[in-house]
Amino acid sequence: MLSLKTKVEKSIIILSGGIDSSTLLFYLVNLKKYKVIHGITFIYGQKHHKEIEFAKKIAQRFYNLEHILVDLTSLKTILRSALTCTYSKPTVVPNRNAVFLSIAVGYAESIGADSIFYGAHHSDRGTYPDCRREFVESFQKTAKLGTGNMSLDVETPFINMTKAEIISLGNRLNVPYDLTWSCYQGKEKHCGICGSCRERKIAFANAGIKDPTIYEQ
Numbered sequence: 001m002l003s004l005k006t007k008v009e010k011s012i013i014i015l016s017g018g019i020d021s022s023t024l025l026f027y028l029v030n031l032k033k034y035k036v037i038h039g040i041t042f043i044y045g046q047k048h049h050k051e052i053e054f055a056k057k058i059a060q061r062f063y064n065l066e067h068i069l070v071d072l073t074s075l076k077t078i079l080r081s082a083l084t085c086t087y088s089k090p091t092v093v094p095n096r097n098a099v100f101l102s103i104a105v106g107y108a109e110s111i112g113a114d115s116i117f118y119g120a121h122h123s124d125r126g127t128y129p130d131c132r133r134e135f136v137e138s139f140q141k142t143a144k145l146g147t148g149n150m151s152l153d154v155e156t157p158f159i160n161m162t163k164a165e166i167i168s169l170g171n172r173l174n175v176p177y178d179l180t181w182s183c184y185q186g187k188e189k190h191c192g193i194c195g196s197c198r199e200r201k202i203a204f205a206n207a208g209i210k211d212p213t214i215y216e217q
């Protein structure tokens, strides 16, 4: 429902440089509901900065998007994961999205935004508890209670979509997927064999869409 508020509608989107959040950005812009969109990208001690570089590239596609980087590098000293340490196997960074969303909620209150978009989707629900609908619904309540702002929404329009469905949507929205990064390794090209590269390849294949990514193998 369209709001009757006269203030400028602002939204925040969490951008990671990957397929999901980049498609979400195009989806959000295409909604034409928000005059001002703020992108927020977290540096949380990832082993490489490729995804941050790609988040910047996608954000630069939109002249009216304000993009900020939030440096949480010290998190890597307490949150162990294969994404932040060389000696850890799981790619789950414990409670990562709750941490990111909490900061985004504070940011939203600070700039007067009523919506926070993040790219949780169905393909991740098995591995990442903080991508599940139950988590989002619970966090939604927490965000309202934590700020006293009952109109603050956490929006996850892809929550019931698979990665392949997201790519199909993104293809219709002309998302430049060559400007997105999935690989766990920070080399020149996508490695093509890590779990995230394999998932990326499969999602494009399932969507029946040509994958513009250049893989090492």
Ligand SMILES: [Zn+2]
Pocket (backbone or CB within 6 Å): 182, 183, 184, 185, 190, 191, 192, 193, 194, 195, 196, 197, 198
């Ligand atoms: Zn890879």
